[in-house]
Amino acid sequence: MQAVVFDRYGDIEVLQYREVEQPTIKPDELLVQVRASSVNPVDWKIRQGHLQLLSGFNFPRIVGSDISGVVVQVGQDVTRFQPGDEVYTFLNPLNGGACAQYCAVPESTAAIKPQNVTHAEAAAIPIAGLTALQALRDLGEIQAGKKVLINGASGGVGIFAVQIAKAMKAEVTGVCSAKNLNFVQSLGADIVLDYAEVDFTQQIQKYDIILDAVGKKNFADCENVLQTEGVYISTLPSFENLAPMFLSLFMSGKKAKLIVANANPSDLGSLRELIESGEVEPIVDRTYSLEEVAAAHAYSETGRAVGKIAISIEKVSSQ
Structure with a gap:
């Protein structure tokens, strides 16, 4: 699969768009075909190495935390989801993994995405x-x-x-x-x-x-x-x-x-209700492709974004 990875901490030049191995899922996880992600300041702060005492030195690492996508496979212990479900959540920012065509998601952190927004808008919500x-x-x-x-x-x-x-x-x-x-x-x-x-x-x-x-x-x-x-x-x-x-x-x-956000289906469900009722609207300033994640990071680092910066990931025909 295609993903945006880095092999060392540093500026945006360390980000590489390249082929990596598709993740395998554990019994309590979902394999999600990622349709969109977004950029949060924590993503580029981790990439820069500001949190390396917590994030460690396990490379290569896929950047990104927020995801919205489609379940393509479920682990044997999963009970709340099935292939075809559209879900959203965020991955542990210290580990990353969102800016890729596929990612493994614990069932305990995922929720059905709001139905009245696009994947790019949904990916702007979680963190x-x-x-x-x-x-x-x-x-x-x-x-x-x-x-x-x-x-x-x-x-x-x-x-x-x-x-x-x-x-x-x-x-x-x-x-x-x-x-x-x-x-x-x-x-x-x-x-x-x-x-x-x-x-x-x-x-x-x-x-x-x-x-x-x-x-x-x-x-x-x-x-x-x-x-x-x-x-x-x-x-x-x-x-x-x-x-x-x-x-x-x-x-x-x-x-x-x-405040340190906690990904859980109950609160993601509360956000979904607010969004589907029209009381809350995700605001996307700019949308970049997966190949353009470095440019998205650069824009986020300016501090001038109004709302969120989305990453749109093209649908792939097969796993």
């Missing part, structure tokens, strides 16, 4: 959508009427966070660049702030939840604009947030938390 959902619902304990601020509201996680928060009837403030203010407002944000003109950490307004979807503000920056029992949630681990996150485990009051 970003689950990060937003689990951050707001599980860590932030979002409720109707709560004041929520999304920093990085036009990015991959941000677009889902704004829409999910509105679906949960919260009052949403989105922070983004000037050129994306109208776009974020179109997603449902009640208030939009241009980060170059307004520093939300210096405002009088206080928030119940601050989701920093771009890792640009730490807990100390945001503490003064959190409500007494407010929650700051970051998508990126940082040294500055380690102490407050640790203290949050034991102390009441304002809390700092880190």
Whole structure:
């Protein structure tokens, strides 16, 4: 099968489009013909070697995490799926494997894809959508009427966070660049702030939840604009947030938390319901082919993408 792999950590030049061996599945896995993937910042950070203490040195490695595709084979212990099912989920980013014509997927992490979106749109959902959902619902304990601020509201996680928060009837403030203010407002944000003109950490307004979807503000920056029992949630681990996150485990009051998305069929099902109902829409900025993954990584690294970057993988005639 064709895949995009790298044999060492480095810049986009290490990415190679080449023939590799098709995966074999375990009894509890699905063999999925991948129809689309997407690019998340974690994908190129791993490729660059920033997480090599966790990702190790097992090469070659196929890049990518998000997948949407069609089940072509099921392991003997699989009970929820059959060949022909359209599924979506994400693979462990530390291992990768998504930017390929086929991948092995644990049954325990997969779900039926939303029926009203394309594979490219579905592949834009898993990591970003689950990060937003689990951050707001599980860590932030979002409720109707709560004041929520999304920093990085036009990015991959941000677009889902704004829409999910509105679906949960919260009052949403989105922070983004000037050129994306109208776009974020179109997603449902009640208030939009241009980060170059307004520093939300210096405002009088206080928030119940601050989701920093771009890792640009730490807990100390945001503490003064959190409500007494407010929650700051970051998508990126940082040294500055380690102490407050640790203290949050034991102390009441304002809390700092880190979101690490978990792929599970229940939450993917919740996202599917939101998408099929029209309350949440995946936004794809650009779509690249499998051969163009290096260019997709380069675009993601600019930080200018509005929504997600999709990778479309042509249907293959045989395994």
